[in-house]
Amino acid sequence: MSTYIRQSVQDLQAYTPGEQPQVEGLIKLNTNENPYPPSPAVARALREFAADSLRLYPDPVCRTLRERIAAVEGCAVEQVFVGNGSDEVLRLATRAFTQPGGAVAAVDPTYSLYPVLAAAEEVGYRTVPLPEGFGWIEPPAALDASLFFLANPNAPTGVFYPVETIRAFCRQFKGVVLVDEAYVAFSGGRDCLALAKDLPNVLVCRTLSKSFSLAGLRLGYAIGSAELIGAMYKLKDSYNVDRLAQALALAALGDVPWMQDNARRIVATRERVAAELVKRGFRVIPSGANFLFVEPPAGTAAADLFADLRIKNILVRYFPGERTGRYLRVSIGTDAQMDAFLAAL
Incomplete structure (x- = not known):
C-alpha cells in the first residue's frame, strides 16, 4: 500500500462511468446521451x-x-x-x-x-x-x-x-x-x-x-x-x-425551443418503446427520463440479455447489485436505433 496516497483515496471505490467504445456501427444506448444534435x-x-x-x-x-x-x-x-x-x-x-x-x-x-x-x-x-x-x-x-x-x-x-x-x-x-x-x-x-x-x-x-x-x-x-x-x-x-x-x-x-422539440421527440419514442416492451413481457418502470429501466421476461437474466445485445453491436447499461441486477437501463435513441434494439431482443 502506497505511503504517498491519502488513506481515504486508497480506500475509495471510484465511480465507473458508462463505456465510450469506438466501434463502427455500434448502437450506443448506455450513457443517456441525446441522439439529436444541439441547436x-x-x-x-x-x-x-x-x-x-x-x-x-x-x-x-x-x-x-x-x-x-x-x-x-x-x-x-x-x-x-x-x-x-x-x-x-x-x-x-x-x-x-x-x-x-x-x-x-x-x-x-x-x-x-x-x-x-x-x-x-x-x-x-x-x-x-x-x-x-x-x-x-x-x-x-x-x-x-x-x-x-x-x-x-x-x-x-x-x-x-x-x-x-x-x-x-x-x-x-x-x-x-x-x-x-x-x-x-x-x-x-x-x-x-x-x-x-x-x-x-x-x-x-x-x-x-x-x-x-x-x-x-x-x-x-x-x-x-x-x-x-x-x-x-x-x-x-x-x-x-x-x-x-x-x-x-x-x-x-x-x-430553448430547439431543446424542447428534441425532448418531445425522445419522449414520444420512449413511450412507443415502453409499450412494445410491455407487450413482449418486460416489466417497464414508468420513466420521466430519456431512458427506460426494464426487467426482462421471466427466464431471461438481465446480465445475459446485456451480453447478447452486445454481441449484436447494441450497448445498453447493466448495473450489478441486489436491487438493480434484474434490470437493464436503455437510453432512448432515434426511432431507427430503437427499432434495431427491439428487433435484436
Missing part, C-alpha cells in the same frame, strides 16, 4: 468563436451566462452557480454543506456518484431504501445528514417523484436538499425549480448534457438561495468554466 445556434457560435481569445482566461464567474440562465429560469443572477458539468456542482455541494465527521444521504438505488463524493470528503453516506417499484418513500425525520441528494427523475430508475411530496420533505429536513434534475426536460413540464426559489435549503441542479445535446461540453448549473450559491463560489476552481464552454452554452440557452 444550429451552437454550431454557428462554434464557427464564429475567436480562437485568439483562448490566450485569455475566461470570466471566472460566468456573468453573461448566469444572466442568460437567470432569464431562462426566472431567478436572480445571484441565485445561479455555473460549473464544469453538473458533477462539479455535486462535488462542491458535498464540500460546502457537510461538516467534518458528518454525512450525506440519498435514496437507494440512485446515481452511484453520490457515495463516491461523500467518501472523497470523508463524510458518511446514509441510504433510504426505496420500495419495490422504486417509488417515493418518506425518509426518516431524524435522518442524520446535512445534505440530501435527490435525483428527480431518479437514475437509474427514471422514476419522477411528485413535487409537492418533495416540498414537504424539504420543509422538514434540517439540512440542504439538492434536487438533481439532470433528466427533467423529459418529465412533461414537471420540475422542482419553485422549491429552490421558495425554500432557503433547496438547490436544483441541471445540466446541458442530456436535454441540450452537449454532453461533450461539460456544463451544469445550480439554482438556489444566494447564501447557498455564494458558498459554492467560495470553493470553486478559479476559472472552472472555459471560454468556449461559456460561449456555446450561451448559444444553446438562447434556443
Whole structure:
C-alpha cells in the first residue's frame, strides 16, 4: 500500500462511468446521451468563436451566462452557480454543506456518484431504501445528514417523484436538499425549480448534457438561495468554466425551443418503446427520463440479455447489485436505433 496516497483515496471505490467504445456501427444506448444534435445556434457560435481569445482566461464567474440562465429560469443572477458539468456542482455541494465527521444521504438505488463524493470528503453516506417499484418513500425525520441528494427523475430508475411530496420533505429536513434534475426536460413540464426559489435549503441542479445535446461540453448549473450559491463560489476552481464552454452554452440557452422539440421527440419514442416492451413481457418502470429501466421476461437474466445485445453491436447499461441486477437501463435513441434494439431482443 502506497505511503504517498491519502488513506481515504486508497480506500475509495471510484465511480465507473458508462463505456465510450469506438466501434463502427455500434448502437450506443448506455450513457443517456441525446441522439439529436444541439441547436444550429451552437454550431454557428462554434464557427464564429475567436480562437485568439483562448490566450485569455475566461470570466471566472460566468456573468453573461448566469444572466442568460437567470432569464431562462426566472431567478436572480445571484441565485445561479455555473460549473464544469453538473458533477462539479455535486462535488462542491458535498464540500460546502457537510461538516467534518458528518454525512450525506440519498435514496437507494440512485446515481452511484453520490457515495463516491461523500467518501472523497470523508463524510458518511446514509441510504433510504426505496420500495419495490422504486417509488417515493418518506425518509426518516431524524435522518442524520446535512445534505440530501435527490435525483428527480431518479437514475437509474427514471422514476419522477411528485413535487409537492418533495416540498414537504424539504420543509422538514434540517439540512440542504439538492434536487438533481439532470433528466427533467423529459418529465412533461414537471420540475422542482419553485422549491429552490421558495425554500432557503433547496438547490436544483441541471445540466446541458442530456436535454441540450452537449454532453461533450461539460456544463451544469445550480439554482438556489444566494447564501447557498455564494458558498459554492467560495470553493470553486478559479476559472472552472472555459471560454468556449461559456460561449456555446450561451448559444444553446438562447434556443430553448430547439431543446424542447428534441425532448418531445425522445419522449414520444420512449413511450412507443415502453409499450412494445410491455407487450413482449418486460416489466417497464414508468420513466420521466430519456431512458427506460426494464426487467426482462421471466427466464431471461438481465446480465445475459446485456451480453447478447452486445454481441449484436447494441450497448445498453447493466448495473450489478441486489436491487438493480434484474434490470437493464436503455437510453432512448432515434426511432431507427430503437427499432434495431427491439428487433435484436
